Structures are given as C-alpha cells and as structure tokens.
Amino acid sequence: MMLREELDQKAQAVFLGVALGDALGATTEFMTPGEIQSQYKIHKKMRGGGWLGVKPGQVTDDTEMSLAISRAVLAKQGWDRQEVAERFLAWMRSKPIDIGATVRKGIRSYMRDGTLEVPCNDWDAGNGAAMRMAPVILFTLGDDRLLERCTLEQAHLTHNHPLSDAGCITLGRMVQAAMLGADRFQLHAMVRELIAEYPNFKFNNYKGHASGYIVETLQTVFHYFFGTGSFEECLVGVVNQGGDADTTGAIAGMLAGAFYGLDEAPRQWLKKLDSQVRAEIEQSAVKLLDLSPWVAEGSQIQELSGNLWEYHNQGYVVAITTNGKVARSGKNVMARGTARQAADRFPDLPLLLGEKINQFGNHVFDLGQRLVSFPVEHTPWEVPDLQLIRQSGEELRQLVDRNGWEKVVVPRPGCGGGGLSWGDVRPLLSPYFDERFRIIKAPVG
C-alpha cells in the first residue's frame, strides 16, 4: 500500500468531487424535484443545460472560486488572504458565468477599500463560503487550528455569519477525517457536535429544502451522504433535489469524494468534465497536499544512523518493535530484529512483556530500564499491521508525554524484517513524533 499515493488520490477525489457535483447540479439549479422528474425522470448524466445554459461537464462559480483559492495558495506557497482576495477580484473581472450576490458584494468591498473581512450580516448565512472549501481542506490537512483560521479568513472575504462559519469548519473537519479513513459513524458524530451547538442543522426530519441557505444546503448534503451507499448515489440524490443544486452538488462531491475515493467516481462523468478544469484540479490537489502540515511534518521526523543500543547507552529511551504473541512459557516471542537483540541484552524482558500482554493486550508498555514495547504486528508470523503501528505511535507519544522523556529512539516500525517501506509508515507516525523522537534503521532478520 502506497500511503502517499492513496492520499493524493483522495485529495484529487475531494477537489474533482466539487467540479463533478457543480457540473451535474448546474443542470437542475433552481428547479423543483417535480420539474426535474417530469423532465429527466432521474437526472444522472453530464448533460449541461440548466438556467445558465452550460455545456455538458462545464463548471460554474463553485469550482471557479475554489480554483481561485487554490491558485493563491500555490502562488504564495502558503496562506495569504490578500492574495485570495486578489484572485477573487481577478475572477470577478473575468465576467464569470455566474456569481452570487453576497460574493459580488464582498469582492466589491475589497475592491473599494481593501476590506478583508466583511461585517457580520444576517444575510450572509449563504453557502458561498462552504462551496469553495476544498483547497483550504487539502492544504491544512494535519493542523486543525490552521484549518479553522484559513476557513474563517477565506469565508469572511464575502460571508460573515456564525452559521456559515460553523458549517464551513465542520465540513472541513469531516472531509479531512474522511480522507484519513474515518467511517460514517465518526463523521456522523461530527455532525451531531455541530447540531449540539446549532440545532438548526438537524436533518433527521429532512423536508427537502435545498436552498442556498447554509443550513438547508448542509441538511441536504448530510441527508443524502448518510442515506446513500456510493459516490454516484449521493450526488444523484443531491442534484435531483434541485434548488441550489450546483452548490449542494459541489459540497456533497467533496465529502463523498473524500469518503469513497477516486475509483468510485463514475468514469462517464469524469470523461465529460471540462478537460482543462480537470487537469488543473488533479495537479493542484497534489500540490496543495504537498504544502500541508500532514505531509511536511512527515518528512521532518529526524533520523539517526548507527547502532540502536549505543543510543540506549547515551540515555535514550528505546522502543522495541514487538508482536502480541505470548508462548505457553508466558514469554513474549522475541525472535527477530530489535526484539531479539533486546531479549539477548535483557533476559527478563520476554517474561515481563508476556505478563503485560496477557493482562492488558498488545500495547505500548514502559518496561523499565528505558525500554518500551512498540507493537507492529499481532503474531511473528503475520505481516506488520499499519493500523497497529499508528496506534502504537499514538500510545508511545502519550507515554512519552506522561513520563516527560526527552529523547526516544524508535527503529523504523515494520520496516526491517517486516518488509514495509518507510515511506508508507512515516506519514502514520508524523502526527505523534515531534522533536523528542528519533528514527533509526531497523535491523533485518
């Protein structure tokens, strides 16, 4: 499994999801479900048309504003809201096919006096800030505070309302979590958190309103995302609800894209999508991810060379990569690699670890003498388990925090005899390993 490659595809699916939902929904924007049904039965093809008269696969302001933000971030290689405002202005001047009234007002006020934050306004609870979230979501992956800050700064260029703010941030968190593998229960819990604070967003009694009001937009997206089982079904459901169909489509597309991935996006839709837009999105999604803390920090884990036990002598805490197998003798099986070296040096270790595993399960334990276990597999005969390695990284971080340890060295987990590639493992550990942690090449065999 190539983790970075997988994440790249998720990022592309998020951003392409916006364009697909936008292009699909442009056909049914401002129609009622009844009108859509009598005209198309079910609208599920890239057929263009709609009140704007778009070509099949042509996108509108939802995708164009997302690309404007993306270009600003890539040009500055980071966040600069003035640059975002400039790109919005350039886009408005390019005479776009469609532009929302609130968006136009916000960009005009930047043009007039450089306003980067419009005043809070009851009319600003539209979905115009949420529809362009994709690039912010991608380049802030791995840093929730950065997500929050950039979300609010981009939103407030045109929309300043607590419901829009809360909706955008929740959407951002959900899409990021889905990219990293959250299941629908975890995503649903994030919506419940939003509803706990803003009960307006309740969607269990969905009335079928799909307007541009952020509350109704997100209710529509949540209703179809949680009520369907595929990327296609989710988007088809949303755009056949009519109303602000291109924007509900764009938002559903980013969430469903993150959740289902690129392989689930219908080939026919992708083929019809404006090829220039598609190419820019595919490239930008990867470049945005490159700038994200998730990826950047993954390459900053510090590595050591030499012998692991030399560092133990120098006062480092040493993590021993272990499995969860306890033999009938009560000893943990420490037959290979770092575990074997540790057992040779500390003969009491296999029994001590065996007891802990029998009592508490296969976890990270403080074994005394500046040694800790670091589970990478369940038995010595299985291949290492990436999910277990991630969990061990998290547990080790907690143990290090609790004990106030300053120097910890970890052999590349699962990468010696285990056969994993460090490029795949590193991103799993990067959220937990800060400057106190060092990585060393694992012994083979």
Ligand SMILES: [Mg+2]
């Ligand atoms: Mg639109």
